[in-house]
C-alpha cells in the first residue's frame with residue numbers, strides 16, 4: 001500500500017468517525033486557543049507598560065526620597081533629610097554636572113478642581129517650565145507655565161487634555177477661564193496634548209492632570225507642608241540627561257552631589273533614590289514578567305486539560321480501534337500500513353485542530369483587546385508552544401496505542417477489551 | 418500437501434487452570450478439498466480455524482503451509498498470505514463499523530494494491546446476493562446480510578483457501594444452500610480449497626470429508642459416500658415452491674367462497 005492510499009484511508013476513517021474526530025480536535029483547539037489567549041494578556045500588559053514608561057520622556061532620571069534597597073550602608077540622620085528645591089537647583093548647575101540637560105523639581109499631590117460647582121479630584125504637579133521638555137508634555141492650546149510665572153508665584157494652570165475636555169468641552173474653550181484648585185482660583189493658560197492610554201504610572205492618567213508653577217504650589221496650596229529647615233521641600237525631581245550614553249554617569253554624579261550636600265558619612269545609605277527610566281522599567285518588567293508566568297501557568301493547565309481531553313478520546317476509542325486494527329490485519333494489513341494510517345490521521349487532526357485553535361485564541365485575544373480591559377499581544381512563541389504541545393499530545397496518543405495494537409496477533413486484537 | 422498440522426495445541430492459562438482449547442490435532446488437507454468441521458460448542462473449532470487462517474499461533478506443534486514452516490515466516494509474509502491466499506469468514510463477521518458493505522469488501526483489495534477495486538468489490542457482493550445493499554453499513558444490515566458481506570470479503574481477492582467459521586449459521590435454508598452452492602462451484606471450477614465449520618449435519622453432507630472435533634481433539638475423519646450437490650437441492654426446493662403456488666391453499670379457497 002502506498003502513501004497516497006494511506007492518506008485516502010485515513011481521511012475515510014476520519015470521516016466515518018466524525019464525532020470522534022471532532023472531539024479529538026476539540027481538545028487540541030481548547031488547549032491551543034487558551035494558551036494563545038492567556039499568554040497574549042500577559043505579554044500585552046508587558047508591552048503596554050513598556051510603552052507607557054517610555055512615553056514619560058526621553059533619557060529620564062528620577063530622584064525621589066527614600067530607598068528601596070536599604071542594604072549595605074547604615075542609616076544616619078543625614079539620610080533622613082528631604083529633597084528640596086535647592087537640591088534641584090544644584091543638580092541643574094551645568095558647572096557641576098555636565099551630563100544633565102534639564103531639571104524639573106516637582107511637588108505632586110491630589111487636589112480638587114472646581115469649575116461652576118462641578119468638581120473633580122485630579123493629580124497636580126507643581127513644577128518648573130522644564131517639566132514640559134523633561135516629561136515630554138507639549139501643549140495643544142495656549143502656553144506652558146513660564147519662568148516668570150514661577151518667579152511671581154502666579155496663579156496660572158495648565159490642564160491635561162481630559163480635564164479640559166470634562167470641564168469645558170474642548171481645549172480651546174478652557175483658555176482664560178478660572179478654575180478653583182483646593183478653593184484657590186487659577187487662570188487656565190494652556191492645555192496639554194492628549195497622551196491616550198489608560199491609567200498609567202504615577203497615579204492617574206497624564207490626561208487628567210493639572211500643572212501649576214512650583215512656587216505657587218508651595219506657597220499658596222501646600223504652604224504648611226513644604227517649608228523645612230533646609231529649604232522648600234519637594235517630592236520628586238525629574239531630570240533629563242543630555243543623551244542616552246550619559247545616563248549612568250549622570251546618576252553617579254547626582255548621587256555623589258546629593259550625598260555631599262547632606263553630609264552623609266561614608267558607608268551610610270543614601271536615603272534617596274536616583275533611578276533611570278530603565279531601572280523603573282526593569283521593576284515593572286519584573287512585575288509583568290511574573291504576570292506572564294502566572295498566566296502562562298494557567299495556560300499550561302488548560303493545555304494539560306486539553307491534552308487530557310485528547311488522551312481520553314484516544315484511549316476511550318482504543319478498544320474499538322484495537323478491534324479495527326485486528327480486522328485490518330486479518331484481511332492483510334501490515335504493521336507499516338496500520339502505523340501510516342494512524343500517523344496520518346493524527347497529523348491531520350492535530351494540524352486542523354491546531355489551526356482552528358490559533359484562530360480561536362487570536363479571536364479571543366482580539367476581543368479582549370477591544371473590550372479595553374487589557375491590552376493583548378499574540379506572540380509567535382506562545383503560538384509555537386501551544387501548537388507544538390497539542391500536536392505532540394495528539395500524535396503521541398494517536399500513534400502509541402495503535403503501535404501497540406499493531407503488534408498483537410489479529411485474534412488478540414479482535415478480542416481486545 | 419497444502420496444509421499439514423502436526424500435534425497442534427492451543428492452551429490458555431486461566432489463573433491456575435489450563436484450558437486446552439485445541440490439543441494434539443494432526444491433520445492433512447490436500448489442495449482442492451472441500452471439508453466441513455463439526456463438533457459441539459466449545460470443542461475448539463474456531464480456535465483451530467484461527468490457527469489455520471494464520472490469525473493465531475499455536476502453543477505447540479507444527480504447521481506447514483505448502484511445505485513452509487509457518488512458525489518461521491515473518492510478520493509481513495504472514496500478512497501477505499492472509500491478504501492474497503486466504504479468505505476468512507469470522508463466526509462473528511468482524512466487519513468495520515460505520516463503513517459501508519462495499520468499503521468493507523474492498524478492504525483486502527486496498528492492502529493488495531489491486532486495481533478496479535470498486536468493480537471487484539461490487540461483483541463479490543453480487544455473488545452473495547447483496548447487490549442492492551452495497552451502501553448499507555453493518556448496523557443497517559440483518560445478521561444474515563452481514564454474514565454474506567463477510568463471505569464476499571473473503572472471496573474478493575481470489576484466495577486459494579477459504580476458511581469459514583459457521584458461514585450459514587444465520588441464514589435461512591435457501592440462502593444457506595446458495596452459499597454452499599457457491600462454495601461447491603468455487604471448489605470445483607477454480608480448485609479453491611475450502612474448510613467450513615457447521616453444526617448442521619445436512620450441510621456437512623455437501624462436503625466430501627467431515628472432521629468431527631470433541632474436546633479440542635479430532636474424534637474422527639468421516640468420508641462422505643454420496644456427496645450431495647447444493648444446486649440439485651435448490652432446484653428441488655424451487656420446484657416445490659412453484660407447485661405450492663400452482664395449487665391454492667385451503668385458506669385462499671375459503672376466502673374465495675366468501
Ligand SMILES: Nc1ncnc2c1ncn2[C@@H]1O[C@H](COP(=O)(O)OP(=O)(O)OP(=O)(O)O)[C@@H](O)[C@H]1O
Nearest residue numbers: 429436437438457458459460461462463464465508
Ligand atoms: N482467549 C481465550 N481464553 C481462554 N479460553 C479460551 C479463549 N478462547 C477460547 N477459549 C476456550 O477454548 C475452548 C474452545 O473455544 P472455541 O471458540 O474454539 O469453540 P468452538 O468450537 O468454536 O465453539 P462454538 O461452536 O460455540 O463456536 C472453549 O472452551 C473456550 O472457553
Ligand SMILES: [Mg+2]
Nearest residue numbers: 462463508582
Ligand atoms: Mg466457534
